[in-house]
Amino acid sequence: MENQKEYFVPINEVAKQLDVPAHTLRYWEKQFPGAIRPVTGAGNRRYYRRDTIEKLESIKSLLYDKGMTIAGVKKILHNGTFETETSNVKPQPQKIIVQKVETKSVDNDDIDAVIDLLNQAKMFLN
DSSP states (O other): OHHHHHHOEEHHHHHHHHTSOHHHHHHHHHHOTTTOOOEEOGGGOEEEOHHHHHHHHHHHIIIIISOOOHHHHHHHHHHTOHHHHHHTOOOOOOOOOOOOOOOOOOOHHHHHHHHHHHHHHHHHHO
8 A cells, every 4th residue: 555655646746846836737637638647536636657747747848948839749749759859858048138227317307397297186186
């Protein structure tokens, strides 16, 4: 019985292990029905086998690290090149985008004009 508990992993533990929400795993289940087939237990709880968890890790890597689309992963699964593609997966470095913001100097006259407009709007609304 202990061996059986070790063999089947509940969806919440798999979600923590892969660092994705459980609803994402359920979505992938619908998108890749041939590759991901959890065992359902009492109360329709999902339990994953070790080989299914490995496939989920590979799918996550293809989607998140390699930047593939769901359709691209489906095509790989359909062509039978899943093992080849997943063995070549290397994490992509994160890109950091820095934007330069230009600032203008503001006169006190401009600030006073805005305050006057706001006061007029306040009086109009009251």
